[in-house]
Amino acid sequence: xxxxxxxxxxxxxxxxxxxxxxxxxxxxxxxxxxxxxxxxxxxxxxxxxxxxxxxxxxxxxxxxxxxxxxxxxxxxxxxxxxxxxxxxxxxxxxxxxxxxxxxxxxxxxxxxxxxxxxxxxxxxxxxxxxxxxxxxxxxxxxxxxxxxxxxxxxxxxxxxxxxxxxxxxxxxxxxxxxxxxxxxxxxxxxxxxxxxxxxxxxxxxxxxxxxxxxxxxxxxxxxxxxxxxxxxxxxxxxxxxxxxxxxxxxxxxxxxxxxxxxxxxxxxxxxxxxxxxx
Amino acid sequence: xxxxxxxxxxxxxxxxxxxxxxxxxxxxxxxxxxxxxxxxxxxxxxxxxxxxxxxxxxxxxxxxxxxxxxxxxxxxxxxxxxxxxxxxxxxxxxxxxxxxxxxxxxxxxxxxxxxxxxxxxxxxxxxxxxxxxxxxxxxxxxxxxxxxxxxxxxxxxxxxxxxxxxxxxxxxxxxxxxxxxxxxxxxxxxxxxxxxxxxxxxxxxxxxxxxxxxxxxxxxxxxxxxxxxxxxxxxxxxxxxxxxxxxxxxxxxxxxxxxxxxxxxxxxxxxxxxxxxxxxxxxxxxxxxxxxxxxxxxxxxxxxxxxxxxxxxxxxxxxxxxxxxxxxxxxxxxxxxxxxxxxxxxxxxxxxxxxxxxxxxxxxxxxxxxxxxxxxxxxxxxxxxxxxxxxxxxxxxxxxxxxxxxxxxxxxxxxxxxxxxxxxxxxxxxxxxxxxxxxxxxxxxxxxxxxxxxxxxxxxxxxxxxxxxxxxxxxxxxxxxxxxxxxxxxxxxxxxxxxxxxxxxxxxxxxxxxxxxxxxxxxxxxxxxxxxxxxxxxxxxxxxxxxxxxxxxxxxxxxxxxxxxxxxxxxxxxxxxxxxxxxxxxxxxxxxxxxxxxxxxxxxxxxxxxxxxxxxxxxxxxxxxxxxxxxxxxxxxxxxxxxxxxxxxx
Numbered sequence: 001x002x003x004x005x006x007x008x009x010x011x012x013x014x015x016x017x018x019x020x021x022x023x024x025x026x027x028x029x030x031x032x033x034x035x036x037x038x039x040x041x042x043x044x045x046x047x048x049x050x051x052x053x054x055x056x057x058x059x060x061x062x063x064x065x066x067x068x069x070x071x072x073x074x075x076x077x078x079x080x081x082x083x084x085x086x087x088x089x090x091x092x093x094x095x096x097x098x099x100x101x102x103x104x105x106x107x108x109x110x111x112x113x114x115x116x117x118x119x120x121x122x123x124x125x126x127x128x129x130x131x132x133x134x135x136x137x138x139x140x141x142x143x144x145x146x147x148x149x150x151x152x153x154x155x156x157x158x159x160x161x162x163x164x165x166x167x168x169x170x171x172x173x174x175x176x177x178x179x180x181x182x183x184x185x186x187x188x189x190x191x192x193x194x195x196x197x198x199x200x201x202x203x204x205x206x207x208x209x210x211x212x213x214x215x216x217x218x219x220x221x222x223x224x225x226x227x228x229x230x231x232x233x234x235x236x237x238x239x240x241x242x243x244x245x246x247x248x249x250x251x252x253x254x255x256x257x258x259x260x261x262x263x264x265x266x267x268x269x270x271x272x273x274x275x276x277x278x
Numbered sequence: 279x280x281x282x283x284x285x286x287x288x289x290x291x292x293x294x295x296x297x298x299x300x301x302x303x304x305x306x307x308x309x310x311x312x313x314x315x316x317x318x319x320x321x322x323x324x325x326x327x328x329x330x331x332x333x334x335x336x337x338x339x340x341x342x343x344x345x346x347x348x349x350x351x352x353x354x355x356x357x358x359x360x361x362x363x364x365x366x367x368x369x370x371x372x373x374x375x376x377x378x379x380x381x382x383x384x385x386x387x388x389x390x391x392x393x394x395x396x397x398x399x400x401x402x403x404x405x406x407x408x409x410x411x412x413x414x415x416x417x418x419x420x421x422x423x424x425x426x427x428x429x430x431x432x433x434x435x436x437x438x439x440x441x442x443x444x445x446x447x448x449x450x451x452x453x454x455x456x457x458x459x460x461x462x463x464x465x466x467x468x469x470x471x472x473x474x475x476x477x478x479x480x481x482x483x484x485x486x487x488x489x490x491x492x493x494x495x496x497x498x499x500x501x502x503x504x505x506x507x508x509x510x511x512x513x514x515x516x517x518x519x520x521x522x523x524x525x526x527x528x529x530x531x532x533x534x535x536x537x538x539x540x541x542x543x544x545x546x547x548x549x550x551x552x553x554x555x556x557x558x559x560x561x562x563x564x565x566x567x568x569x570x571x572x573x574x575x576x577x578x579x580x581x582x583x584x585x586x587x588x589x590x591x592x593x594x595x596x597x598x599x600x601x602x603x604x605x606x607x608x609x610x611x612x613x614x615x616x617x618x619x620x621x622x623x624x625x626x627x628x629x630x631x632x633x634x635x636x637x638x639x640x641x642x643x644x645x646x647x648x649x650x651x652x653x654x655x656x657x658x659x660x661x662x663x664x665x666x667x668x669x670x671x672x673x674x675x676x677x678x679x680x681x682x683x684x685x686x687x688x689x690x691x692x693x694x695x696x697x698x699x700x701x702x703x704x705x706x707x708x709x710x711x712x713x714x715x716x717x718x719x720x721x722x723x724x725x726x727x728x729x730x731x732x733x734x735x736x737x738x739x740x741x742x743x744x745x746x747x748x749x750x751x752x753x754x755x756x757x758x759x760x761x762x763x764x765x766x767x768x769x770x771x772x773x774x775x776x777x778x779x780x781x782x783x784x785x786x787x788x789x790x791x792x793x794x795x796x797x798x799x800x801x802x803x804x805x806x807x808x809x810x811x812x813x814x815x816x817x818x819x820x821x822x823x824x825x826x827x828x829x830x831x832x833x834x835x836x837x838x839x840x841x842x843x844x845x846x847x848x849x850x851x852x853x854x855x856x857x858x859x860x861x862x863x864x865x866x867x868x869x870x871x872x873x874x875x876x877x878x879x880x881x882x883x884x885x886x887x888x889x890x891x892x893x894x895x896x897x898x899x900x901x902x903x904x905x906x907x908x909x910x911x912x913x914x915x916x917x918x919x920x921x922x923x924x925x926x927x928x
Contacts, residue, residue, distance in 0.1 A: 146307035151418075156536035158308065205419070212421055 014077075016041040016217050017062070017185060022071035024057055031057040033241040034071070039185075039234070044211055044218045046228045049238030050261065055221045056098060058238075059187050062219070063095045064088040075185065090118050094183035096174045098190045098221075104163035108154055108173050109145060111162055115180025116141040148176045151213075152206060168199035175206060185217045186210065192224055200224060204231055229253065237261065281489065281700070284456040284481040286322075286359040288523040293319035296499075296526050302348050305533040305541070313348050315526070318355075321348075325431070326356035326449045327438030329387065332411050336361030336452075339383050339408075339464065343367045343376070343399070344391020346505045346531040349415045349431050351519065353389040358462045358481075360452050365464045365476075366509040368857045369395065370850070372895045375474075377402035379466050383476055383707065384408045389431070393419040400425065458482040464707055465512045465659050468856035476707035477512070477659045484520035486700035487662040490682035491516075492525060494667055496628060497549065501527035504547040506538055511858060513633060516663030517551055542623030550630040554637040555859055557652065560622060561641050562768050566796050582610035586647035594643075594674070615648040624650050631655045633664065634858060636739070636758075638766030639675040646673065654678045656737060658725050660716065661685075662701040666737050677736035687737060688722065694743045695729045696722040728756070745863060747778025753835040755783065757863065760838065763831050767824040768793045772848045772855065774866050775838065776874055782839040784877040786870060787821055788847050794820070809902065812845040818907050825909050840877050842884075842906045851891040876906055 015038035024032045032054040039045045047055045060066040062073060064085035072081045080088050094115070102111050120141065122134035130138070149158050152172050157165065162173060171191055178186060191207065192200040204227050210216050222228050228235060229249040237245040237252055239261040245252055252258055283291075292301070292315045300312035313321075334340065340357035342350040342364065354364035365383045367376055369391065376398055380388065386408050390396045396414050403409060412428050414420055420428070429437075442448065458481045466474040491497070503522070507514035518529050527549075532541040568579045585606040592599050599607070619625045632642075633655040645652040656678035657664035666687070668679030681687045685699040702723045705713035716724050728743040740746070741756035749755055757775040760783060764773040771790035777783040791808055794817060798805060805811040821843055829837040848854040848861065854869070855861055867874060869888075876884035887901045 143307050146309075150307070153534070155305075155308075155533045156540065159540075209419060 015039060016076055017219075018072075018074045019058070019062065020072050020074070022058070022061055022068040022073060024054075024061060024066055024068055030241045032061070032068075035238075035241075035243050036071075037236050037243065037246070039217055039219060041184075041217055042211070042215050043234060044207070044220065044232045045234040045236065046220045046222060046232035047236045047238060048222065048225070048228055052240070053238035054241040055238050056189055059095065059189055059219070059221065062088075063093060063187055086118075089181060092182070092184035093187065094178035094181040094185075095187035096171070096178050096189055096191060098193065100167075100170050100174055102162045102170060102174055102177070105161060107159050107161055108165070108176075109149070109158045111173055112145045112148055112176045112180050113141060115177035116144065118181055144182075145176075145180055148179050151179075151209070152176050168195045168203075171195070171203065172206070175203075175210075179210065182214075183216060185219065188218060188220045188222075190221050190223065192222055192227055200227060207231060281458045281482040281485040283485065284358070284453070284458055284460065285462060285484065285520065285523055286355055286453045286456060288485075289315075289319055289322060289355055290450075290453060292523065292526055299526070300528045301522075301526075302351070303528060303530045303545075304348055305531075305537075310530070310544075312528075318348075318352070321352045321435070322355045322359065323449045324435040324438045324442070325352050326359040326452075327442040327445070328434035328436070329356055329362070329438070330360060330445075330448060330452075331437045331441035332387065332434070334360060334362060334387055338362045338387070339365050339385045340387045340389065341365040341367050341380055341383065341385040342389045342509060343395045344369050344389075344415065344509070345535060346507075346509060346514075346518065346529075347391055347415055348531065350389060350391065350509060351529075353413070353431075354463075354519065357387075358456075359449050361456060361460060363461050363464055363478075365466070366515065367466070368468075368508055368510045370508075370857065372851060372891070372893070373398045373401050374895065377405045379474060379476075380406050380409070382474075383464050383466075387411045387413065389413045389415070392416040396420060396423075396428065400428075403427075456481070458485070461704060463515060465515060466510060467659050468858040468860060475709055475712060478704040478707050479662050480704055483662040483701050483703060484516065485524060486684065487516055487657075487664060488520040488524045490684050490699075490701070491521060491664055491667070494669070494682050497521070497525050497527070499526045501525070501548045502545060502626075503527055503529050503549050504532065504542055504545055505529045506532050506535070507551065507553075508857065511634075512659040512663050513551055513657070516657075520662070539623070543621065544623070546623055546626040548626050548628050550624075550627060551655075552630065552632060553634040553859065554632050554641070555635075557632055557637055557641050557645060558765075558768075561644055562790070562793055564618070564622075565768065566793065569796075569800075579614060582606070582614040583644070583647070585610055586615060587643055590643055590647035594646075611649070618648055619650060622650075627651065629653060629670070631667070633657060633678075635860060636762045637675070638762065640766050642675040656739060658697075658723075660703045660723055660725075661697060661699065662703065665697055665699065665701065668736075672734070672736075674736065677732060677734075677738050679737065680735055681737065686722075687731065689730055690718075690724075692743065693728040693730070693740075693746070695725045695727045695737065695739070697725060698722045749777055749783070749835065750779060750781045751835070755836045760785070760828075760832065760836060761861070763828045764825065764838075767828065769797065769820060769824055772861065774848075774861055774863065774870075776867070776877065777836065780878060783836050784840045784842075784874075785825070785838050786842050786844055786866075786873060786877075787825075788844045789817065789821065791847070808847075809845040812843050813902075813905070815905075818843055818905060822907060822909055829909065838909055840906060840908055842873060842877060842904055845902050845904060846888060846890065846900070849891070851893060852889065873904065882906060 017039045019037045021034050021036055022032060023034055035058060049055055061068050064083055067082060075091055078091060120137060122137050126134040149155055162170060192203050207218060208231055211218055235249055235252040236243055237258050244257045244261060245255045296315040298314045301315040301318045302313040303310045340362055342353050344350050357364045365385055367379050388399050390399055390412060396412060399412055413431055413434050415431050417430055460480055461478050462481050463479045464476040465479060466476050505518040522529050530545050532538045568576055589599050589603050589607050629651045631653055653668040653673055655664050655667040665685045666679045666681045685697060688696050690696055698721060726743055727739050728741050728746050729737055729739040732738055741758040745758060746756045755777045760775040761773045764770050769790055770787055772788040773785050775783055775785045789812060798811060803816055811817060825838050825841055850857050854866055873884050873886055883903050883905045886904055887899050889897055890900050891897050
């Protein structure tokens with residue numbers, strides 16, 4: 001399988017995703033306030049911040065689950081501020097969820113096949129007959145899913161029901177489903193949450209491999225600072241709905257505002273915010 | 279019989295005669311993909327050309343490290359094509375062990391399966407002065423390695439094709455020049471007592487062992503074999519290389535080690551070789567699943583299991599099976615045995631072997647009873663694999679069968695089994711002293727195993743000859759004999775027995791986490807970790823019961839009097855067992871010296887600090903207090919309180 005590098009076009013210089021002054025309120029709660037971020041093609045960007053800082057809300061706006069009250073979101077030149085989630089997915093933005101949203105009664109393979117849905121062209125009738133295009137399509141999609149199963153080392157589980165899988169494995173299946181969409185931008189909401197050290201290291205390796213292999217841009221929310229600092233090129237720090245810092249991992253770690261938000265004034269930044277209790 | 283052909287010559291012959299028939303199958307994208315014999319040869323030739331282009335020639339060594347993969351076989355055969363030697367290494371060995379073997383064998387080219395293996399080799403590169411090239415099969419994760427020494431399998435083959443254009447017939451000529459007596463394989467012993475030794479084997483050694491096997495056993499070109507054994511184990515080289523090339527059947531490689539059982543079921547191999555541990559684990563898993571099944575299924579399983587074992591016992595003793603029992607057996611075949619064999623992937627298996635260590639009589643009887651033609655074999659790395667096997671009508675859990683045609687057996691005065699055949703190895707690499715010590719003056723191989731030949735002419739193995747000791751009162755005692763009886767218990771994973779120059783026999787027991795964990799759940803016994811489970815007095819009680827059962831099968835003088843449940847498993851990373859899962863007795867006795875002393879001092883418990891090695895080689899100390907118990911004492915088994923404990927996961 002050839003890893004299709006996605007660079008080389010004229011838009012490569014411009015940021016792939018631009019969020020400009022986005023805000024979102026729920027009644028009196030200001031979940032996100034005037035946040036701007038921009039991510040270049042092929043980058044791994046992280047969003048960190050305490051609970052309730054607005055990280056997931058921002059991801060929800062990018063993927064179209066929330067509509068921003070103000071501001072705009074542009075992806076590869078398309079204005080997606082008001083687009084529906086399905087349209088956004090069709091543009092090549094995929095995501096995983098903090099609390100895993102898989103179909104528990106279906107197999108690993110079927111869950112991943114679902115991610116191919118945006119690429120399926122054959123209609124209901126021809127699919128029922130399973131002939132011609134529908135059959136060729138099914139075979140091609142299945143082959144693609146098998147590549148992902150190999151990539152994520154899920155071979156021994158492909159026919160197993162998701163409900164019987166351990167938490168770390170389900171996270172991996174969810175990543176597989178997001179990858180099945182062949183995204184240009186992948187949004188990962190706490191992909192390592194609730195995992196032990198070994199599972200975290202594995203997941204970090206998959207994230208890096210995805211980025212390297214397909215050139216996929218990745219935006220990552222994560223609480224484990226070691227992981228964030230290890231794998232991301234750009235870190236955005238959120239606190240109470242606002243972005244308080246942005247930069248390389250080293251810059252962010254030495255930023256006084258960040259140290260303040262995390263540990264209170266006067267502390268040093270090396271220690272992370274610690275594991276969130278599940 | 280004399281062998282007049284080499285392995286690469288056989289490969290060329292097969293490529294011409296068997297041509298498009300499948301030599302191998304490997305799963306790719308979820309589908310079994312065949313590799314024809316022609317492709318086997320073409321890929322091997324291209325890789326051999328690439329090796330030649332890199333300066334590899336006669337007498338050079340090429341190591342392969344990884345799970346069974348077609349490319350690793352291409353690489354081994356390619357080295358042999360050029361008159362070189364293949365050195366398969368244990369894929370789960372830690373870097374330091376690997377470094378020893380690669381350095382000792384003076385390996386110049388390593389073919390590694392994936393990033394994990396490449397990392398291990400690169401991490402010890404400065405200890406490998408002969409290393410010139412590291413070739414990888416799976417490029418995953420290796421994209422941004424900037425190592426000039428590193429090349430992909432495809433790159434080497436491409437370089438080979440370029441080299442081949444001005445050098446046509448280079449490989450073919452080298453293959454033709456090969457002699458059956460040339461060395462072709464260094465198989466490193468697992469090293470129960472010392473550093474691994476490189477067993478030098480020639481084409482004739484391997485092929486004569488394979489040929490002897492074909493005469494003793496029904497092996498057909500249409501057979502399907504599932505090759506999942508460690509590539510470094512001689513049994514794998516014999517079946518998946520020598521026998522494979524000699525007979526021309528199909529070798530299938532599991533997708534991943536984790537998918538083995540599923541692959542087994544999908545393929546339904548017709549022949550198989552597996553170590554006792556595999557059969558024990560399979561039986562355990564079957565029994566656990568039966569116990570977890572619904573009431574009716576459980577009852578049916580137990581009923582028909584009893585019928586099958588009664589019938590098997592009669593058949594084994596040569597008695598007639600009564601009509602009623604035969605009727606019950608026929609119903610059981612439809613209801614239980616057939617479906618069970620199907621579930622296990624053994625429905626098409628004409629014969630399956632167990633070898634490498636003794637197998638418990640109970641396990642043995644179970645598989646035979648449900649219609650799996652399980653047979654015991656015996657061999658040694660120094661004999662290129664196997665030298666004896668049981669015939670179909672002649673199966674017995676206590677023996678390892680008759681010697682193959684062309685293999686002579688004799689028992690030395692000290693009880694040691696000695697062998698002479700064309701398969702006897704060419705010596706240990708760079709260890710003449712050890713070689714001399716292994717061969718008798720009249721050219722017989724000392725196997726190091728104590729045994730005897732029974733009335734029917736079957737070989738019976740008792741123990742390693744040097745392990746046979748004496749109790750203080752002079753009773754002869756074979757520790758492995760005792761340990762094997764212990765390991766027949768599904769709850770005991772590993773055991774080490776002591777007794778040489780001691781007043782009685784005592785044992786250190788490591789429990790089987792799966793079965794004991796399952797048992798604990800059934801008893802509503804809550805535990806937090808493996809250590810915690812091991813320390814439970816209820817578990818000690820369970821093990822005491824198992825030891826009592828085992829004692830009934832032992833002569834009174836060598837019955838186990840005291841024991842201790844260890845709070846870890848014996849682990850190859852800690853050097854306690856070999857990669858082929860044989861106890862390294864000397865090392866264990868040394869490491870656990872304080873525990874052994876306590877077993878004999880009468881103490882009720884012992885403080886112990888164990889060094890644990892993680893898979894990546896990191897070490898840590900684990901301090902603990904272990905309880906020691908007598909096997910026979912005032913009924914001390916605690917009643918299990920029916921408190922509604924929360925059953926702990928795992």
